[in-house]
Amino acid sequence: MSGQRTTTTQRTVTAFDTGVGPVAAAKDDSWVTTGRAARELGLRRTEFDLAVRLGRVRTDPGRVPGERRVARAEIERLRACPDFPEALRRSVHAVGTAEGAEVLGVAKSRFTRLARLGLLVPVAFHLNRYRAVVWLYLADELRLFGDDGKHAALLTGRTPEGLRGLLDSGIDLRPRNWRGRHLGFLLREAEDPWARAGAVASFLDPLHVAREVRDPYDRSHLNTFRRRPPGGANPDSPGARIAADLTTARDDDEIAWLRADLARLVDEARAHRPAPRPSASCRATSASEPLASRRPVLAPPPARPAASARPDTPAAADRARRRGLLARWRHRTARTATRP
Structure with a gap:
């Protein structure tokens, strides 16, 4: 009985260490692609990408360079948060100038001035159909800015003199x-x-x-x-x-x-990790080899047949045949004349 338990234990350890069998399959199932993660979290792809950039959703490198994946445990963690998925959507809700001005309760021109001064930090941008830059801001951050009593003077009344001077100089800290x-x-x-x-x-x-x-x-x-x-x-x-x-x-x-x-x-x-470099033998060969020998040698173009040799028309073909017959007759006549 003891021997049977030992064999079972060894078999289990082997399957875990080598990554084969049911253990490996369970490990593969614990990861999902970013597209599937977005669907399971109820986010549009742009919202999901923003959530990743903001650290709301944790991702890990995938099997292919440049690919990202999401752990199944991360999705379950987010689903267990209160008020899911509305709270997650609100945390990544980005607005443009018009909607952002409504959030702060100011005119669009004042909102733009605050953003140019660097007081409102964009989280993303895109180009509209006229190739104009549309800056996007987190709605939650705008609400926090508006609720802060220190910013009350910036939201109403005249812009302070120092800030007006910066605006007149053309400052734009959004990029x-x-x-x-x-x-x-x-x-x-x-x-x-x-x-x-x-x-x-x-x-x-x-x-x-x-x-x-x-x-x-x-x-x-x-x-x-x-x-x-x-x-x-x-x-x-x-x-x-x-x-x-x-x-x-x-x-x-x-x-x-x-x-x-x-x-x-x-x-x-x-x-x-040092940057990869060519081996010493490759560098020596490249340095000792003359420049001319390293240039590719181009083969000469194939010779084109003479125009007279190309029977492009039936008349030309007939003339070529007659010239051939005449040449053979002259050759035969010359041989006959030279016989004793």
Whole structure:
């Protein structure tokens, strides 16, 4: 009896350690795709993506690079929260300028001025059909701003003199505030030192990245982790160019601290795992091989037949046949004349 219990225990441990059998199947069932998670949580895809960026829904890397998945336990945790799913939907409800002004009880022009001054931080943006940028704000954050008594003077009456001067200078902190928020999301999602460095590099012009990361192999490896601007449009489309412009830092002080962060993160990434480089034998062969020998040799184009040899018409074919007969008759006549 003791021997039977030992055998059963060993068999159970083997199935757990090797990841085969029913244990592995149960482990696979504990994860769902992001699309299925959105449906089970009662969220539209845009709401789900925003919930992930805000940390409302925790995701993990999938089996394919760039893919995310959600644990079944995370879905059950959210479902067990009070007032599900309405509370979750309210936490990710984003509004534009018109609805945001209604939430604060102010005119749209005043709302826009507050946003330009950086007092209201956008959480996302999209382009309308006229390719104008539409900034989105969390409704919950706007309510908190309006309920704070310290902001009462900003919601009514005349804008303070100092703030009016900033507005007259053309200040608009909406893109910069959104970049800071989006960078925080990318850094939270990154689980590799190179991915964190690539997240910071995503907000810098390639020229600034090249000045900070001088090694070409480090820079090439870093570029594989740079994130594309949100929107998913064709990189050459006007909308993608607008999104790229909003994603790229423009202010000198913002560029300076991004470059400082990039230098620090690249040093950490090198210490964690150096960037891949060609082997010493490949470098020696490439350096010793003459430049001319490394260029591909193009084969000469095939010779085209002479025009006279191409019987393009029946008349040309008849002339070619007669010239052949005449040449053979001359050859036979010459041979006959030379005989003794």
